[in-house]
Amino acid sequence: MSYENLVVVVTGAAQGIGLGVAKAFAEKGALLVMSDVNEEQGAASAAEIRNEGGQAIFIPCDVRQEEEIKQLMKSAEEEYGKIDVLINNAGISRWKSPYELTAQEWDDIINTNVRSCFLATREAARYMKKQGGSGAVINMASTRALMSEPDTEAYAASKGAIVALTHAMAVSLGTDGIRVNCISPGWIETKQYESLKPADHEQHPAGRVGRPNDIAKACLYLADPDNTFVTGTHLVVDGGMTRKMIYEP
Template sequence: MIKRVLITGGAGGIGKHLASAYSKEGYEVFVLDKELCSFQEKNIHTFQVDLCQNDEIKICFQQIQEQFGCIHVLINNGAVSKFHKPVNEIEIDEFSKVIHTNLIGAFVCCKEFVKQHDPVCFGRIINIASTRFHQNEKDWEAYGASKGGLVSLTNSLCVSLSNTNITVNAISPGWIETEDYEHLTLKDHKQHPSGRVGKPQDIVNVCLFLSKEENDFINGANIIVDGGMTKKMIYVEE
């Protein structure tokens, strides 16, 4: 059986690594992104979709199902990830755009995934959240709220879909460097209990594990992948 995975936000960063990894595993891969993107692999198909546009998401899911069949794995990775602004300066429409892209867009994808799911097949929803859902810096209210909502959505969907073959889990990455890993300093690495900054492959490994058909007893989990960083107490040294 050919397995199919849909990955949002697959034009770059973690999403691009996910697309290539699932391609190597023999999946038929469908990448949704606001930006145009291309891959050399023949089993990776790209679609230009804005997660703020609900109709675009629905049409895309319909096209994939009609042409290829049902999707087995959905990875909600697409997000506005670098937006931060002081609370007194952020506009409501800016806050709303982050929530719509990161949370509502993911929810619409989940709805469409469930709608097209074949009851005789296994299904996996993997939501890429963030450690910022519970530990943050100043001026990241919109992003933190969106990722906190995504974790809560994972919890609720796990229960709501208990009469299906679909499991729903979240992964909360910490610092995952996707661009200039070789330029990181020793201090960057040493502040992690694991002794290094994270790499995209660290997230890929967990996604592939959760996607396995036999791993159906992991459900409603939020797996933190941060090298132990959020377990570390930070004190001001005197």
């Protein structure tokens, strides 16, 4: 499959998984629309892709703001004439005791992680439907939707909600030819990979901790226009970590 000239919008694209995904699509010839709340880093990341021969623009967007999401999609369509793929990657986390987590902090996480997926998908789908009823949406969930550590209630709830939102919107948008899927990354190290300990890798059946490119490959698969039978799915990309039982000796 050629990704030449596919218009791909990626939220939370300034760094980490989002940047890794953007780079992978750019290398395949896609036209990138990168957004993030961090304007300086986002602009620098888009420039990095262009310097490497890819095509990318940066549009600042705070995904907690409905009007900014609308403007992001409008600008993407005005720049390239269409939207083929939306990757809802933007998200935040906050580890805090449930006794101390405030309602405002809860709402901030839910609005950033979940509501933004709904709003961005709704707005991108308007353009996808208008251009002939084809397109792909990929939501970034997490294995935290399936398992937890202490003090992760809001983040876990947001990622579980993304999984449910994915299959709901896949059903609603399917008649318009729009596919909606989600990925749950496991441990994806985005900064200090070489400093990881052997034990970090050994707890994965795959034998290693993940890298952003592992998630990018999954996105490429789900975005492939030929995969018209793949929608509403939840793809766990975690090196088998959530399937391995770990008992204390």
